[in-house]
Amino acid sequence: xxxxxxxxxxxxxxxxxxxxxxxxxxxxxxxxxxxxxxxxxxxxxxxxxxxxxxxxxxxxxxxxxxxxxxxxxxxxxxxxxxxxxxxxxxxxxxxxxxxxxxxxxxxxxxxxxxxxxxxxxxxxxxxxxxxxxxxxxxxxxxxxxxxxxxxxxxxxxxxxxxxxxxxxxxxxxxxxxxxxxxxxxxxxxxxxxxxxxxxxxxxxxxxxxxxxxxxxxxxxxxxxxxxxxxxxxxxxxxxxxxxxxxxxxxxxxxxxxxxxxxxxxxxxxxxxxxxxxxxxxxxxxxxxxxxxxxxxxxxxxxxxxxxxxxxxxxxxxxxxxxxxxxxxxxxxxxxxxxxxxxxxxxxxxxxxxxxxxxxxxxxxxxxxxxxxxxxxxxxxxxxxxxxxxxxxxxxxxxxxxxxxxxxxxxxxxxxxxxxxxxxxxxxxxxxxxxxxxxxxxxxxxxxxxxxxxxxxxxxxxxxxxxxxxxxxxxxxxxxxxxxxxxxxxxxxxxxxxxxxxxxxxxxxxxxxxxxxxxxxxxxxxxxxxxxxxxxxxxxxxxxxxxxxxxxxxxxxxxxxxxxxxxxxxxxxxxxxxxxxxxxxxxxxxxxxxxxxxxxxxxxxxxxxxxxxxx
Numbered sequence: 001x002x003x004x005x006x007x008x009x010x011x012x013x014x015x016x017x018x019x020x021x022x023x024x025x026x027x028x029x030x031x032x033x034x035x036x037x038x039x040x041x042x043x044x045x046x047x048x049x050x051x052x053x054x055x056x057x058x059x060x061x062x063x064x065x066x067x068x069x070x071x072x073x074x075x076x077x078x079x080x081x082x083x084x085x086x087x088x089x090x091x092x093x094x095x096x097x098x099x100x101x102x103x104x105x106x107x108x109x110x111x112x113x114x115x116x117x118x119x120x121x122x123x124x125x126x127x128x129x130x131x132x133x134x135x136x137x138x139x140x141x142x143x144x145x146x147x148x149x150x151x152x153x154x155x156x157x158x159x160x161x162x163x164x165x166x167x168x169x170x171x172x173x174x175x176x177x178x179x180x181x182x183x184x185x186x187x188x189x190x191x192x193x194x195x196x197x198x199x200x201x202x203x204x205x206x207x208x209x210x211x212x213x214x215x216x217x218x219x220x221x222x223x224x225x226x227x228x229x230x231x232x233x234x235x236x237x238x239x240x241x242x243x244x245x246x247x248x249x250x251x252x253x254x255x256x257x258x259x260x261x262x263x264x265x266x267x268x269x270x271x272x273x274x275x276x277x278x279x280x281x282x283x284x285x286x287x288x289x290x291x292x293x294x295x296x297x298x299x300x301x302x303x304x305x306x307x308x309x310x311x312x313x314x315x316x317x318x319x320x321x322x323x324x325x326x327x328x329x330x331x332x333x334x335x336x337x338x339x340x341x342x343x344x345x346x347x348x349x350x351x352x353x354x355x356x357x358x359x360x361x362x363x364x365x366x367x368x369x370x371x372x373x374x375x376x377x378x379x380x381x382x383x384x385x386x387x388x389x390x391x392x393x394x395x396x397x398x399x400x401x402x403x404x405x406x407x408x409x410x411x412x413x414x415x416x417x418x419x420x421x422x423x424x425x426x427x428x429x430x431x432x433x434x435x436x437x438x439x440x441x442x443x444x445x446x447x448x449x450x451x452x453x454x455x456x457x458x459x460x461x462x463x464x465x466x467x468x469x470x471x472x473x474x475x476x477x478x479x480x481x482x483x484x485x486x487x488x489x490x491x492x493x494x495x496x497x498x499x500x501x502x503x504x505x506x507x508x509x510x511x512x513x514x515x516x517x518x519x520x521x522x523x524x525x526x527x528x529x530x531x532x533x534x535x536x537x538x539x540x541x542x543x544x545x546x547x548x549x550x551x552x553x554x555x556x557x558x559x560x561x562x563x564x565x566x567x568x569x570x571x572x573x574x575x576x577x578x579x580x581x582x583x584x585x586x587x588x589x590x591x592x593x594x595x596x597x598x599x600x601x602x603x604x605x606x607x608x609x610x611x612x613x614x
Contacts, residue, residue, distance in 0.1 A: 367574070527572050
């Protein structure tokens with residue numbers, strides 16, 4: 001899930017010669033040790049050798065400023081900045097060069113590996129691996145690059161096309177967040193929810209462009225060849241930028257993986273319900289599933305599941321397609337279920353947020369809708385692995401737009417059926433064999449038996465989460481390990497083992513203590529993702545003075561920062577409030593809804609009497 005705000009702290013003991021500022025424009029590739037063993041010898045960092053290499057790497061035409069030109073005294077930032085896309089970076093037609101054949105010829109292994117590498121580089125900067133900076137390779141070729149494997153032989157690695165990057169982003173974004181979209185609509189109404197989703201699309205599209213242009217400006221002026229988001233933060237804000245990012249990095253990774261286990265446990269309980277009491281509480285089968293799924297965490301934390309991830313990468317497109325289709329079906333089927341409800345008992349809908357909504361709840365909606373798109377930290381790495389880096393912005397903008405079009409029907413269809421009674425988890429509303437008078441219950445759409453489509457969607461989402469955990473869990477451990485290398489890397493042998501065991505226990509406690517995966521996801525988005533994906537790209541662009549922009553675009557940047565602050569402050573408060581409320585809430589689907597109208601109560605009494613007499 002790609003909603004991460006990741007980087008890792010550079011400790012004071014790290015030698016300064018590792019700084020990308022010192023590497024300069026001629027810095028080339030390094031073999032690195034990734035967060036999983038499969039990354040050994042497979043991660044490459046393509047750099048530029050001299051002015052000619054830099055120009056080739058960026059696809060510059062003759063006459064553009066090179067790294068040497070940019071470093072000369074008297075050269076202004078505006079004269080050296082590289083503009084890779086015109087206007088707002090929406091040249092989407094340029095993506096179709098090569099047609100379908102180019103897409104069919106895409107190296108699936110390379111696309112999967114690029115995702116794996118981007119997660120790691122979004123977590124840990126190149127310069128945090130002081131023990132792995134042993135070899136520097138040079139050269140950046142237009143279509144492929146050579147890297148040295150462990151046994152010393154050379155193999156050719158293809159670079160991604162724009163279509164490969166687009167598919168990578170779509171697969172990264174579409175996932176578990178689709179299940180929480182329907183639960184946002186009762187708070188936001190027909191208008192505000194979709195508008196906030198559209199706002200998230202606009203922000204990530206513009207901020208991706210700002211990040212790419214800022215990186216280009218750094219490289220052209222003689223900075224390092226940026227392939228990791230933490231190195232980008234260091235170039236802009238220095239050591240404190242990295243240190244602040246390290247806190248958001250580790251917290252976001254830990255929080256996201258905890259939310260993932262919560263959702264897995266809930267979904268597995270939909271497929272195979274467990275009715276055993278949990279410490280005296282009934283209806284807690286999800287807690288037992290959190291315990292049963294614990295071995296997966298242990299394997300990912302202590303072992304090396306990268307080989308499994310690579311062998312199962314081909315499942316990604318099928319899992320993504322099934323997730324969307326089944327979510328559409330589940331949202332649409334709610335309309336048929338609502339048709340069974342008597343007129344006086346039906347769910348209510350409104351154009352704007354109702355009287356029960358407030359600024360906190362609206363900020364929570366804004367935070368979750370943005371959580372779906374929070375993948376900007378992977379952009380530097382994915383850009384460095386493209387055949388034509390100039391297509392980074394159009395490809396990512398197209399991917400964001402596709403995901404918006406996939407998410408919007410889920411929100412609208414579910415609200416048309418569920419109305420104000422939409423469940424937090426879409427699957428919880430995909431039920432059949434509802435009892436008589438179900439529409440008068442406290443949570444009307446959450447009574448009955450899970451349908452076959454709901455069970456299939458539960459399984460598909462769990463499979464998706466497990467596949468991504470093969471990457472995210474090891475990266476979480478690697479980030480924690482890199483945050484305190486003196487203890488975990490160079491300290492006593494038991495220290496890393498205790499750290500891993502503590503993480504496994506913490507994740508289990510979080511999954512059995514927190515009820516709402518949406519509330520936890522919202523908190524992660526508000527506190528951590530907003531900083532690196534919304535606020536920092538705008539500040540970095542203007543701090544670097546990348547280029548002159550229009551008044552309208554400056555105004556949009558101001559709105560983005562203010563929107564980010566709104567979500568950061570109020571969204572965090574809303575998620576904390578919801579977390580507290582969800583933990584105190586008892587499951588009472590069988591109880592009658594309070595505040596039933598007289599007509600609805602009479603209709604329920606008639607149904608109850610008819611059922612009793614029969």
